[in-house]
Amino acid sequence: MPRVEPTPTEPPAGITDGRLARQIAFLVEIDKLKTVLRRSNLIDLSRRENDAEHSWHLAMLAVVLGEYAAAEVDQARVLRMLLVHDLVEIYAGDTFVYDVQALAEQEQRERAAADRLFPQLPADQAGQLRALWEEFEQRHTAEARFARSLDRVQPLLLNFYTGGSTWRPHGVRRADVLAHRDVIEQGSPALWGYVQAMLDDAVRRGYLLP
Amino acid sequence: MPRVEPTPTEPPAGITDGRLARQIAFLVEIDKLKTVLRRSNLIDLSRRENDAEHSWHLAMLAVVLGEYAAAEVDQARVLRMLLVHDLVEIYAGDTFVYDVQALAEQEQRERAAADRLFPQLPADQAGQLRALWEEFEQRHTAEARFARSLDRVQPLLLNFYTGGSTWRPHGVRRADVLAHRDVIEQGSPALWGYVQAMLDDAVRRGYLLP
Numbered sequence: 461m462p463r464v465e466p467t468p469t470e471p472p473a474g475i476t477d478g479r480l481a482r483q484i485a486f487l488v489e490i491d492k493l494k495t496v497l498r499r500s501n502l503i504d505l506s507r508r509e510n511d512a513e514h515s516w517h518l519a520m521l522a523v524v525l526g527e528y529a530a531a532e533v534d535q536a537r538v539l540r541m542l543l544v545h546d547l548v549e550i551y552a553g554d555t556f557v558y559d560v561q562a563l564a565e566q567e568q569r570e571r572a573a574a575d576r577l578f579p580q581l582p583a584d585q586a587g588q589l590r591a592l593w594e595e596f597e598q599r600h601t602a603e604a605r606f607a608r609s610l611d612r613v614q615p616l617l618l619n620f621y622t623g624g625s626t627w628r629p630h631g632v633r634r635a636d637v638l639a640h641r642d643v644i645e646q647g648s649p650a651l652w653g654y655v656q657a658m659l660d661d662a663v664r665r666g667y668l669l670p
Numbered sequence: 671m672p673r674v675e676p677t678p679t680e681p682p683a684g685i686t687d688g689r690l691a692r693q694i695a696f697l698v699e700i701d702k703l704k705t706v707l708r709r710s711n712l713i714d715l716s717r718r719e720n721d722a723e724h725s726w727h728l729a730m731l732a733v734v735l736g737e738y739a740a741a742e743v744d745q746a747r748v749l750r751m752l753l754v755h756d757l758v759e760i761y762a763g764d765t766f767v768y769d770v771q772a773l774a775e776q777e778q779r780e781r782a783a784a785d786r787l788f789p790q791l792p793a794d795q796a797g798q799l800r801a802l803w804e805e806f807e808q809r810h811t812a813e814a815r816f817a818r819s820l821d822r823v824q825p826l827l828l829n830f831y832t833g834g835s836t837w838r839p840h841g842v843r844r845a846d847v848l849a850h851r852d853v854i855e856q857g858s859p860a861l862w863g864y865v866q867a868m869l870d871d872a873v874r875r876g877y878l879l880p
Binding site for chain 1: 677749
């Protein structure tokens, strides 16, 4: 048995390109997004969803449902925004959308996380990725509005298609979900139509409190 | 306690837009990608990686490492290709890149899976997503070459930064990895340079057989 050295925390020996080394170190760091758990369950109910696979799922929603965006959008920017939007949760953790207490402190926690995360990249890219995250949060562009609406719709789909597996234990009411109407409808009126029918049916089926 | 109906397998009552219903059903079906396990471990070694979070990670590599593509690429197409490229594994399963036997039957299994998966979308989108998957497989465009090189590089990073956690139990040799040189180098000469240094260091550290 040869001696095996401990897991590396530095670039491989012989790497002299500091920019590339820094980019790779960032890509290794964000592997942690795969361990940040959300409240949603997978549709097969085998376990809770993590932020990385959630981000992939949102990007697929953007690819398949792009025609329902409220306005014409730059798809590449929507995709980059969705891929990046949850990265701050590596340090800030996931905030349950119906947890009022946690939501109040969320912005501060996430800003601190952004200050820590993005500067691990070379300065030009740190600025670009931070700008994408800010754009998503601020919801001032058509791309951000569409991306944010998908981020609200996806957990509703996971809930409906698991018989309300997160709604029921948390006693979520129809009105709690309706509070997100603007975020969904302003990004995609057509998806809001689908969601309305889904919520009506979810109440009727006993998944969501009236 | 109100009566709770079984988990739905149909669109919500009242949905009359057949196209949207079909698109959502597809997005629900591909949730299964989150349960297809790969051979790679997460960098914290807590568990194996799944295809959905792997696809997200590849898309982040494309965002951060885009400047190293061998030729100018359309980023949106690279991202769409990476998001979609493993979907067939929902039915075909993951094929370990060093399992010669399984690789021989891989193409046939994946074609059958594609025939089953993509037609669940409306015909126009079924054609578009299948074309992206074929483009990725055939590696004839600059976008596909770059995407394929990232798909080869990412598991090498997970291996190196976990002390060879997949290489060591499977007895993988440097020559086994070098067999993928063309796929990596043709998509990104710069990333091939990084990989070479990483493999040398991995052998020296006892992660990879010489």
